[in-house]
Amino acid sequence: MIVEFMQNDDKVFAELMKVINQFSSIQQYDISSGLSLQNLEILPDQRKVYCGKQEISLTTKEFNLLYYFAVNEGRVLTYEQIYQKIWGNYVQDIENNTIGSHVCKLREKLYKACPDRKFEIRCVRETGYCFEAK
Secondary structure (H helix, E strand, O other): OHHHHHHHHHHHHHHHHHHHHOOOOOOOOOOOOOEEEOOEEEEOOOOEEEEOOEEEOOOHHHHHHHHHHHHOOOOEEEHHHHHHHHHOOOOOOOOHHHHHHHHHHHHHHHHHHOOOOOEEEEEEOOOEEEEEEO
16 A cells, blocks of 8 residues: 555656656756856855855845846846745735845845955846846
8 A cells, every 4th residue: 555655656756747847947956066156156055155265144035036046047037936936825915125125135245245246136127136147
């Protein structure tokens, strides 16, 4: 009985992965490896961010935002996409100001730690944000 249940789970998982792999717009990445963009290094498995050799202390939301922006470098992410990815099913009248506030704090920390930065978190008016490496 238990073996049959486990086999069904494996089949369901395999089918799910088959469907996911059909959509090229779904970002797949290995969270155990770091992400380096210009002079910024993001280590998701350790939840650490470095500019050069200096570690930047980020809150959980700030880290999640930065990592989401970085793995989608060059893409404009809408407010809706950002809410869904970072806040999940949080439905209590969230406004764009919530994201804006977190992005503002994230920028302050990043830009202070990396004055000669070669990246930017750009606001796309009335749409969302885009992370760009220069």
